[in-house]
Amino acid sequence: MSEKAVVAPRRGPRGRVRRQVLDAARELVESAGYSAFTVDALVALSRVSKTTIYRWWDNRAEVALDMMEDAYGLPADVDEKGTTRSRIERCLSAEMTYHGGPAGRVLRGILADAQHRPALAATVERRYLAPRRAVLQHLVQRGIDEKEFRCDANAELMASLLIAPFLQSLLTGWPPRTEDLPREVVEALFIGLRVTPC
Amino acid sequence: MSEKAVVAPRRGPRGRVRRQVLDAARELVESAGYSAFTVDALVALSRVSKTTIYRWWDNRAEVALDMMEDAYGLPADVDEKGTTRSRIERCLSAEMTYHGGPAGRVLRGILADAQHRPALAATVERRYLAPRRAVLQHLVQRGIDEKEFRCDANAELMASLLIAPFLQSLLTGWPPRTEDLPREVVEALFIGLRVTPC
Numbered sequence: 597m598s599e600k601a602v603v604a605p606r607r608g609p610r611g612r613v614r615r616q617v618l619d620a621a622r623e624l625v626e627s628a629g630y631s632a633f634t635v636d637a638l639v640a641l642s643r644v645s646k647t648t649i650y651r652w653w654d655n656r657a658e659v660a661l662d663m664m665e666d667a668y669g670l671p672a673d674v675d676e677k678g679t680t681r682s683r684i685e686r687c688l689s690a691e692m693t694y695h696g697g698p699a700g701r702v703l704r705g706i707l708a709d710a711q712h713r714p715a716l717a718a719t720v721e722r723r724y725l726a727p728r729r730a731v732l733q734h735l736v737q738r739g740i741d742e743k744e745f746r747c748d749a750n751a752e753l754m755a756s757l758l759i760a761p762f763l764q765s766l767l768t769g770w771p772p773r774t775e776d777l778p779r780e781v782v783e784a785l786f787i788g789l790r791v792t793p794c
Numbered sequence: 795m796s797e798k799a800v801v802a803p804r805r806g807p808r809g810r811v812r813r814q815v816l817d818a819a820r821e822l823v824e825s826a827g828y829s830a831f832t833v834d835a836l837v838a839l840s841r842v843s844k845t846t847i848y849r850w851w852d853n854r855a856e857v858a859l860d861m862m863e864d865a866y867g868l869p870a871d872v873d874e875k876g877t878t879r880s881r882i883e884r885c886l887s888a889e890m891t892y893h894g895g896p897a898g899r900v901l902r903g904i905l906a907d908a909q910h911r912p913a914l915a916a917t918v919e920r921r922y923l924a925p926r927r928a929v930l931q932h933l934v935q936r937g938i939d940e941k942e943f944r945c946d947a948n949a950e951l952m953a954s955l956l957i958a959p960f961l962q963s964l965l966t967g968w969p970p971r972t973e974d975l976p977r978e979v980v981e982a983l984f985i986g987l988r989v990t991p992c
Contacts, residue, residue, distance in 0.1 A: 631910045681987075707965060708909035711902040712829045717967060725966055736987075745987040753978055754987065756969045760958035767905060767965060768923055769915060771954045780951055788986020789879075789934075789943040789952065 614662075616642045617649060621663040626698070630705020633660060657706045657716040661723045668699040671728070680739035681782060687731060688762060688778035695766045696773055704766060725763075729755045745786075757785060812860075814840045815847060819861040824896070828903020831858060855904045855914040859921045866897040869926070878937035879984060885929060886960060886976035893964045894971055902964060923961075927953045943984075955983060 620642035624633045635656055639646050653659045671694040674686045694700065703724065710717035733755035739745035761781050765771055818840035822831045833854055837844050851857045869892040872884045892898065901922065908915035931953035937943035959979050963969055 629910065704909040708906040711906035711965065712827065721966060721968065725968065729968070739987070743989065746985070746989050749987055750978070750982065753969065753982055756959055756962065757955065757979065757982055760962040761954055763966070764954065764958040764961050767909065768919060768961070770919065770923065770927070771951065780948070781955065784948065784951055784955055785983065786987045787944070788988070789937070789947055789984045790986070791941065791944050792990055 613644055613648060613652070616644050617653075617659060618663045618666045620644075621659050622667050625660065625663065625702060625705070630660070630702060630708070633705065635659075655713075655715055655719060657709060657719040658723070660702055660706050661720070664699050664702045668694075668697060668702075670694070680735055680742065680744050681786060684732065684735050684739075684758065685778045685782045687735065688758060688781060691728065691759070691762050692765070692773050692778060695762060700766055707767060729759055732758050754785065758782070811842055811846060811850070814842050815851075815857060816861045816864045818842075819857050820865050823858065823861065823900060823903070828858070828900060828906070831903065833857075853911075853913055853917060855907060855917040856921070858900055858904050859918070862897050862900045866892075866895060866900075868892070878933055878940065878942050879980060882930065882933050882937075882956065883976045883980045885933060886956060886979060889926065889957070889960050890963070890971050890976060893960060898964055905965060927957055930956050952983065956980070 617638065620638055621633065624637055624641060633656060635646060635649060638644075638649060638656070638659065642649075649659070653662070671687075671690040674683050674690060676683070695703065703720075706716065706720050706724075710720050729752075733751045736745065736749065736751040736754045736758075740747060740749055740751060758781065761771060761777075765773055765777075771777060815836065818836055819831065822835055822839060831854060833844060833847060836842075836847060836854070836857065840847075847857070851860070869885075869888040872881050872888060874881070893901065901918075904914065904918050904922075908918050927950075931949045934943065934947065934949040934952045934956075938945060938947055938949060956979065959969055959975070963971055963975075969975060
């Protein structure tokens with residue numbers, strides 16, 4: 597499984613309608629923030645009917661995620677060089693950089709929205725969060741398989757623990773995004789708290 | 795420093811006005827959800843003027859946090875028994891239980907709101923998030939001081955790593971809240987990923 601393969605495929609129509617909707621979505625979000633991003637506003641600006649929009653997208657989170665990927669891409673892919681630990685670090689650096697750019701503002705808006713609407717929460721989980729965790733889980737599992745990490749580590753839990761401080765940072769500002777944070781997080785999770793003979 | 799001492803003191807007026815405002819806040823949030831909780835709705839239901847409300851509370855997050863603490867308390871205090879590791883586990887269990895109750899819905903609402911309004915983000919950081927991390931940091935530091943944890947651990951970062959999966963769970967549903975989660979998180983952070991001689 598390549599790291600790319602776990603990212604959910606794009607949805608929605610191709611061509612003119614898709615372009616009109618995604619361009620309008622971007623303009624709305626960038627000019628007035630995610631809280632101004634409603635399907636009604638999208639209909640008005642894109643001149644695509646509500647029926648057509650709902651034929652192709654389940655909800656506004658789905659449109660926003662397509663817009664985000666179209667306009668800003670996804671967190672950068674990590675090359676195969678170095679230890680698994682160093683690749684996890686680079687993967688978290690890419691995620692943190694992504695959060696610090698325009699996509700981070702969109703993600704914050706979608707996640708805010710998701711607190712009040714379970715359907716939006718399910719969309720962002722399926723489309724963004726689960727794929728990001730899957731990349732990390734895949735890397736942790738490789739570290740276990742290649743005996744770089746201990747054999748009884750829980751790769752799924754560890755993937756959650758690795759990404760959680762970055763999502764917390766995105767949504768609460770803590771811990772602050774610093775260049776050293778990915779290295780510090782990975783080191784803390786690698787070494788652990790217990791006292792071991794040096 | 796006792797674990798209680800790090801929790802920020804309550805603010806706002808005492809007596810009748812406080813009671814009217816907090817009761818109205820609770821009724822609004824419990825009947826229609828946090829998204830219905832605006833200062834205008836609070837004025838209408840409490841019959842306390844907007845001027846008076848803003849004299850005592852900076853914003854609606856401040857009212858909501860007072861209401862939450864008044865109606866639901868704070869996460870349960872952890873007794874002094876056992877190892878520091880077991881106390882951290884119980885502290886995270888108390889936090890997770892709290893998130894699973896009515897206070898969790900209020901916290902989700904405030905944190906959603908905070909994505910669009912920096913002043914609300916600052917309020918929830920100062921009033922709720924920083925005090926919860928401080929309790930954990932205090933416990934980790936004690937574990938370091940008493941040589942239960944390794945001497946070069948970063949207590950502040952570790953506190954963030956301990957709480958982050960629970961905040962992530964509250965806001966994204968992942969990892970799911972299970973009875974075992976606090977033990978699993980603490981164990982993963984205690985043992986770490988590296989291969990050590992058994």
